[in-house]
Amino acid sequence: MFRPPPRASGYLSTGYAEDLALLRTRTERVSLAVFLILLTSFPFLASTFALDLACQVFLASIGALSLMLLTGYAGQISLGHAGLIAAGAFTTGILAREISAPFWLTLPVSALTGIVLGFIFGLPSLRLRGLYLAVSTLALHFIVIYLGGEYETKRGFSTGIVVDPPSFAGVKLTDGRAWYFVLLVAAAVSLLICINLLRSRSGRAWRALHGRETVAEAFGISIARYKLLAFVISSSMTSVAGCLFAYYRGFVSIEAFDLFLSIQYVAMIIIGGMGSLLGALLGAVFVIVFPYLIEAFLRLLPNVQKLAGDIFAVNYAAFGVVMILFLILEPLGLVGIWRRIQNYFLLWPFKYKPLAGARK
Amino acid sequence: MTPDLQLVSDNFSLQLAVNIVVLGSIYALIACGYVLIYRVSRVLNLAHGELMMLGAYLVLATASMFNGHPAIALAAAILLSLLAGGLVYISLMRKMTGEMVLAAILTTVALGILIRGVIVLIWSAQQQYPAQALGVVNPSFALFGGARISFWSAVLVATTIAVYSALFVFFYFGRWGMRMRAAGQNPLLAAQRGINLHGVYALAWSLSTLTGALAGILMALDSGLTSSMPVIGLKAFPAALVGGLDSVAGALAGALIVAGAEVLLIYYVDPLLSDVVPFLVLIAMLVVRPWGLFGTREELDRV
Numbered sequence: 285m286f287r288p289p290p291r292a293s294g295y296l297s298t299g300y301a302e303d304l305a306l307l308r309t310r311t312e313r314v315s316l317a318v319f320l321i322l323l324t325s326f327p328f329l330a331s332t333f334a335l336d337l338a339c340q341v342f343l344a345s346i347g348a349l350s351l352m353l354l355t356g357y358a359g360q361i362s363l364g365h366a367g368l369i370a371a372g373a374f375t376t377g378i379l380a381r382e383i384s385a386p387f388w389l390t391l392p393v394s395a396l397t398g399i400v401l402g403f404i405f406g407l408p409s410l411r412l413r414g415l416y417l418a419v420s421t422l423a424l425h426f427i428v429i430y431l432g433g434e435y436e437t438k439r440g441f442s443t444g445i446v447v448d449p450p451s452f453a454g455v456k457l458t459d460g461r462a463w464y465f466v467l468l469v470a471a472a473v474s475l476l477i478c479i480n481l482l483r484s485r486s487g488r489a490w491r492a493l494h495g496r497e498t499v500a501e502a503f504g505i506s507i508a509r510y511k512l513l514a515f516v517i518s519s520s521m522t523s524v525a526g527c528l529f530a531y532y533r534g535f536v537s538i539e540a541f542d543l544f545l546s547i548q549y550v551a552m553i554i555i556g557g558m559g560s561l562l563g564a565l566l567g568a569v570f571v572i573v574f575p576y577l578i579e580a581f582l583r584l585l586p587n588v589q590k591l592a593g594d595i596f597a598v599n600y601a602a603f604g605v606v607m608i609l610f611l612i613l614e615p616l617g618l619v620g621i622w623r624r625i626q627n628y629f630l631l632w633p634f635k636y637k638p639l640a641g642a643r644k
Numbered sequence: 645m646t647p648d649l650q651l652v653s654d655n656f657s658l659q660l661a662v663n664i665v666v667l668g669s670i671y672a673l674i675a676c677g678y679v680l681i682y683r684v685s686r687v688l689n690l691a692h693g694e695l696m697m698l699g700a701y702l703v704l705a706t707a708s709m710f711n712g713h714p715a716i717a718l719a720a721a722i723l724l725s726l727l728a729g730g731l732v733y734i735s736l737m738r739k740m741t742g743e744m745v746l747a748a749i750l751t752t753v754a755l756g757i758l759i760r761g762v763i764v765l766i767w768s769a770q771q772q773y774p775a776q777a778l779g780v781v782n783p784s785f786a787l788f789g790g791a792r793i794s795f796w797s798a799v800l801v802a803t804t805i806a807v808y809s810a811l812f813v814f815f816y817f818g819r820w821g822m823r824m825r826a827a828g829q830n831p832l833l834a835a836q837r838g839i840n841l842h843g844v845y846a847l848a849w850s851l852s853t854l855t856g857a858l859a860g861i862l863m864a865l866d867s868g869l870t871s872s873m874p875v876i877g878l879k880a881f882p883a884a885l886v887g888g889l890d891s892v893a894g895a896l897a898g899a900l901i902v903a904g905a906e907v908l909l910i911y912y913v914d915p916l917l918s919d920v921v922p923f924l925v926l927i928a929m930l931v932v933r934p935w936g937l938f939g940t941r942e943e944l945d946r947v
Binding site: 411414419423424427429434437543547596597598607612 | 688736739740743745746747749750751753754755756757758759760761762764765769878881882885914916917919920923924926927930931934
């Protein structure tokens with residue numbers, strides 16, 4: 285069920301259209317408008333570096349949202365997300381390279397690859413649960429990466445495949461600002477798809493089978509169908525993100541999609557907060573920006589020259605520490621912190637816990 | 645990445661058999677670490693590869709500490725990794741007892757990332773040669789029939805046999821081994837009967853890290869050491885699962901199957917397959933018999 289965040293006063297709908305609306309109060313409309321204005325003006329104020337960072341965040345958000353759909357809502361663990369991104373990127377790279385396919389062809393074909401792979405990734409979930417499922421997705425990740433590596437070697441692109449920027453109506457998409465808006469729209473569309481999927485029949489079915497499969501089945505939900513649907517939708521979205529990634533970077537290489545990337549995506553939904561789309565977005569921002577924060581922090585320290593070569597290792601170690609801290613101290617993630625702050629102001633000046641009906 | 649195996653030899657098929665045994669021993673020695681922890685506490689330790697690498701890097705530290713005494717240095721490194729395993733449980737995994745499967749797995753993943761980062765910070769990402777640091781050599785000698793095996797590979801095979809025999813004796817005749825089996829079978833009942841669960845779990849982590857470190861150290865002595873060693877640790881996981889995640893004997897069988905498939909496919913099909921064969925075997929096993937060759941079927945419902 286789609287429930288609006290807790291509010292200080294009751295809010296009653298008087299018609300179905302009102303009940304279905306995504307934005308229901310003036311505050312929501314105003315804050316969304318302000319947010320959109322901020323997002324639109326950002327590329328004209330920010331540096332090239334910040335622009336690139338924002339683009340990376342948008343790309344990661346698509347992947348994180350789709351993983352959240354699968355793991356946070358449908359309860360199916362996947363450790364092979366990087367494999368799916370790689371599949372999308374490689375489909376794009378191969379098509380662009382071999383038959384110099386245009387953008388409007390590679391994007392749907394990437395989505396199709398995602399659908400097929402999602403079906404394959406999802407098949408073990410019909411029989412396996414928990415750890416065994418996680419392991420099977422991990423294995424599939426390695427197989428996809430192997431196939432990509434095989435292609436690179438056999439075709440002689442051992443360093444990677446160069447992908448030309450896509451062109452719309454004869455205009456090549458190379459400008460950072462143009463990319464910013466393309467990726468922003470892609471991320472926004474993914475978010476809308478996720479929101480609407482989750483408040484419809486499929487979303488309710490996923491939550492039911494996350495809760496308890498046997499009960500969900502007793503309610504008449506086809507377990508196999510909805511599990512596979514979750515995998516298929518999630519992985520086609522991820523593959524599209526991979527396709528965009530290939531064009532954005534202009535370069536596809538198997539090294540970019542190692543196991544660490546899969547872990548980063550899982551970290552996004554853990555750090556962001558399980559079972560919340562906002563969490564997926566916050567997690568994506570955090571995981572993408574975090575290494576740059578660490579780097580900026582290291583610059584402040586003395587003896588920079590000594591540490592400069594080890595920045596990668598420092599990032600690695602710090603990322604591990606942050607993940608452990610979140611897992612142990614804040615299992616609800618950034619969203620948990622956000623909600624606590626919300627509740628604090630909602631209840632102020634009291635310190636009561638929110639009512640049982642309010643979202644935790 | 646595959647550990648260095650002898651390629652040129654007079655007797656090709658015998659050499660293949662020797663390579664399978666060596667690779668199988670490596671996988672078996674690593675895989676029993678996964679099984680030990682899983683069997684006792686139902687946690688999949690994806691940091692096993694990193695803990696194994698930590699043991700190997702500790703040799704570099706102890707080698708400079710006990711200069712000229714390779715045996716003492718090795719023993720010190722092994723002892724340190726035993727402590728490291730226990731410490732990991734006490735300081736970290738203890739808090740994850742009873743948490744979601746995903747949370748526990750991810751904690752070990754995060755721990756692995758942390759260890760890898762710290763190792764690169766301390767020892768850099770360059771290739772290291774603990775054998776040189778210890779001042780030991782690695783002669784390769786001929787077996788009957790013309791196949792060749794390096795000295796440390798032979799030691800590794802012997803160690804694997806010794807570790808598995810010791811584990812068998814420990815589990816079936818030792819007091820703590822029995823406690824570990826009990827804790828694995830029914831933790832609640834075991835705790836009721838006065839078994840210190842945290843002690844048992846900590847011991848499982850220690851032993852697992854110890855066996856992993858043995859594998860890491862011997863592999864590093866044989867063919868050098870880089871920070872990409874955990875890949876081998878991860879490749880040994882299918883061996884544990886093929887044999888059955890809760891069966892120590894199964895890990896040995898699974899290791900031989902995975903190693904056999906890997907060596908044969910590398911030679912006859914494509915060397916690039918090296919990294920993926922164990923996972924192909926894993927997928928095949930998950931399709932046919934997810935609980936493994938010697939595992940118990942209820943395992944699937946327990947997770």
